[in-house]
Amino acid sequence: MKKALITGITGQDGSYLSELLLEKGYTVHGIVRRSSSFNRSRIEHLIQDSDIYGEKLFLHYGDLTDSSALNRIIEKTAPDEVYNLAAQSHVGISFKVPEYTCDVDAIGVVRLLDALRETGMAGISRFYQASTSELFGSSPPPQSLDTPFKPRSPYAAAKLCAHWMVVNYREGYNMHASSGILFNHESPRRGENFVTRKIAKEAARIKKGLSNRLSLGNLDAKRDWGHAKDYVRAMHLMLQQPKPDDYIIATGEMFSVRDFLEEAFGYLQLDWHDYVVSDPRYMRPTEVDALCGDSSKARKVLGWKPEINFASLVREMIDAEMARLN
Numbered sequence: 001m002k003k004a005l006i007t008g009i010t011g012q013d014g015s016y017l018s019e020l021l022l023e024k025g026y027t028v029h030g031i032v033r034r035s036s037s038f039n040r041s042r043i044e045h046l047i048q049d050s051d052i053y054g055e056k057l058f059l060h061y062g063d064l065t066d067s068s069a070l071n072r073i074i075e076k077t078a079p080d081e082v083y084n085l086a087a088q089s090h091v092g093i094s095f096k097v098p099e100y101t102c103d104v105d106a107i108g109v110v111r112l113l114d115a116l117r118e119t120g121m122a123g124i125s126r127f128y129q130a131s132t133s134e135l136f137g138s139s140p141p142p143q144s145l146d147t148p149f150k151p152r153s154p155y156a157a158a159k160l161c162a163h164w165m166v167v168n169y170r171e172g173y174n175m176h177a178s179s180g181i182l183f184n185h186e187s188p189r190r191g192e193n194f195v196t197r198k199i200a201k202e203a204a205r206i207k208k209g210l211s212n213r214l215s216l217g218n219l220d221a222k223r224d225w226g227h228a229k230d231y232v233r234a235m236h237l238m239l240q241q242p243k244p245d246d247y248i249i250a251t252g253e254m255f256s257v258r259d260f261l262e263e264a265f266g267y268l269q270l271d272w273h274d275y276v277v278s279d280p281r282y283m284r285p286t287e288v289d290a291l292c293g294d295s296s297k298a299r300k301v302l303g304w305k306p307e308i309n310f311a312s313l314v315r316e317m318i319d320a321e322m323a324r325l326n
Contacts, residue, residue: 007031008085012189015042017232029077031062064108070115083128094155105158113169126176126239129166132159133183133291141292152286178238183224183250183293185231188320204321207268217282222256222290227308237302250293251306263314
């Protein structure tokens with residue numbers, strides 16, 4: 001019976017990964033931060049479904065800024081697999097809190113890797129690091145593992161530090177540590193301050209007559225958008241390989257924010273031009289114009305490929321928002 005430890009278990013990816021691992025018979029341990037607001041809505045159904053999964057989901061208070069807590073949790077759980085999904089993950093917000101972003105997204109990963117080393121689990125636990133397509137920044141698409149990294153935000157710079165630290169620990173301490181350079185992946189569980197969820201939520205409100213305006217930033221930004229449920233499958237596959245490595249996870253298709261608007265509003269039989277306005281408050285000091293990933297290595301080595309296309313993703317997000325309003 002395998003045991004997995006997930007940081008960021010209450011997030012979008014953490015919830016889908018928990019479902020996947022529980023279905024495969026894993027015992028899942030998750031690290032949650034103490035907060036005055038009870039933010040476990042994405043995994044509440046898993047907590048309640050003890051009749052289905054049995055007593056196989058356990059939560060532990062901790063934080064990537066707290067080395068002692070990480071050491072204690074790793075010693076207590078002795079996980080076969082560790083998935084580091086915790087981060088300050090919003091690119092725009094990273095410009096406002098760059099120090100905190102670096103502390104969590106860069107130094108936090110070092111704390112976690114070193115906790116595995118200090119507890120003697122470095123040669124036992126397999127480690128997954130959630131890397132990001134933002135590493136490529138201004139490098140033109142399509143981006144592959146040979147594309148130069150050119151980060152354009154504090155978030156991307158911090159994640160790049162973490163990416164190289166994983167390589168360092170893999171080579172220096174013979175750790176089974178892999179990084180997944182995941183391109184944008186969305187779902188109905190996406191945070192409300194991310195552009196895709198913001199569009200889906202407001203389009204549904206407009207359709208219901210509850211709103212008449214949607215303010216956005218750069219409509220020309222182009223991204224490779226996939227479904228989070230597809231991408232957590234890739235995370236798991238990476239840790240089943242005999243040797244650790246780095247992989248790009250992407251659909252290989254690129255769409256602009258305008259395309260997302262067209263798909264979302266069109267599905268609701270609305271014209272987005274009637275409601276969307278450009279707001280300079282949402283413009284970033286440095287923009288990433290276009291990201292589109294080459295996932296050929298993951299497809300060949302892992303046998304992975306996305307199953308949910310762009311249109312289906314957008315419509316699922318719209319359906320979820322309409323259901324919430326109903």
